[in-house]
Amino acid sequence: MAVAGGVGVITFREPIRCVLSLVVVMIALSILFLLLSAQFVFVAQIIVYAGAVMVLFLFVIALLGPARETARGRLRFQPWLSGLFAAVFLILIWAMLQGVQYRQPDPADLNVFGTVQWIAVGLFTSYLYPFELTSILLLVAAIGAIYLSRREGDDR
Amino acid sequence: MSTLTIGGSQLDASWFLLLAAVLFTLGTIGVLVRRNPLVILICIELMLNAVNLTLITFSRQLQNAEGQLFALMVMTVAAAEAVVGLAILVDIFRVRDVEDIDDLSELKG
Numbered sequence: 001m002a003v004a005g006g007v008g009v010i011t012f013r014e015p016i017r018c019v020l021s022l023v024v025v026m027i028a029l030s031i032l033f034l035l036l037s038a039q040f041v042f043v044a045q046i047i048v049y050a051g052a053v054m055v056l057f058l059f060v061i062a063l064l065g066p067a068r069e070t071a072r073g074r075l076r077f078q079p080w081l082s083g084l085f086a087a088v089f090l091i092l093i094w095a096m097l098q099g100v101q102y103r104q105p106d107p108a109d110l111n112v113f114g115t116v117q118w119i120a121v122g123l124f125t126s127y128l129y130p131f132e133l134t135s136i137l138l139l140v141a142a143i144g145a146i147y148l149s150r151r152e153g154d155d156r
Numbered sequence: 157m158s159t160l161t162i163g164g165s166q167l168d169a170s171w172f173l174l175l176a177a178v179l180f181t182l183g184t185i186g187v188l189v190r191r192n193p194l195v196i197l198i199c200i201e202l203m204l205n206a207v208n209l210t211l212i213t214f215s216r217q218l219q220n221a222e223g224q225l226f227a228l229m230v231m232t233v234a235a236a237e238a239v240v241g242l243a244i245l246v247d248i249f250r251v252r253d254v255e256d257i258d259d260l261s262e263l264k265g
Contacts, residue, residue: 018195018198019198022198022201022202025179025202025205026205029179029205029208029209032172032175032209033209033212036172036212036213036215036216037216038212038215038216038224038227040224040228041208041212041224041227041228041231044228044231045208045231048231048235049201049205049231049234052235053201053234053235053238056238056239056242057194057197057198057238057242060194060242060245060246061194063246064194064245064246064249078188078189079188079189082184082185082188082189083185083189085184085188086181086182086184086185086188089181089184090177090178090181093177093180093181094174094177097170097173097174097177100170100173118221119221119224119225119228122221122222122225123225123228127225130229134229134232134233137232137233137236138232138235138236140236141235141236141237141239141240142239144239144240144243145239145240145242145243148240148243148244148246148247149243149246149247
């Protein structure tokens with residue numbers, strides 16, 4: 001289902017259908033996260049991606065109008081070349097996956113693994129510094145977006 | 157190969173990794189083939205999500221917290237990148253109508 005959504009992302013001509021199939025991918029992936037007992041990441045995925053980012057994309061599409069994509073390109077051979085490149089890339093990754101030596105995992109309590117408390121302990125103790133850095137990053141992104149999207153006449 | 161016990165059933169971890177690889181490759185094809193800058197941004201999001209799936213699979217495999225924390229970081233960075241990218245895109249569209257990313261090629265030096 002995720003793969004079908006991914007194919008939809010790159011094949012539909014209208015951007016709005018690309019976004020909607022990306023929503024399908026996001027939700028399928030979030031269910032996989034839940035299967036992998038990553039509950040907090042599951043909730044974050046639903047809220048951040050399927051919620052916020054997708055609404056943002058839809059707003060921009062609504063703002064810019066539905067621009068259908070023309071099938072021309074300046075480089076005629078580009079789709080074939082990129083298809084070839086992607087095939088080689090996928091084969092390389094698959095070959096790499098064959099060579100992965102999985103080690104026996106440390107036994108952990110699956111009732112605790114992936115819960116919000118468990119994430120928070122890691123996030124606020126040993127990874128506090130990167131956490132604070134992300135808050136600065138988000139602030140910078142918000143200020144940058146406001147600056148970029150202000151109209152020219154608004155300068156005061 | 158390694159099996160994960162999920163909900164009482166055995167599941168191979170490499171299937172998750174393979175799915176992530178396929179999604180990442182689809183995103184790569186999208187970035188390379190599509191002409192619309194908006195769709196290219198969407199494909200970048202797809203690639204970031206595939207990486208997240210890999211991180212969380214290994215986190216579950218090794219029963220280690222770092223993978224999930226790093227996936228959260230990736231999610232934050234992806235959201236910030238989407239915001240700034242879309243703002244730049246709206247700004248460009250305000251100046252002129254761009255349907256093809258090649259129309260912007262005069263930006264090069």
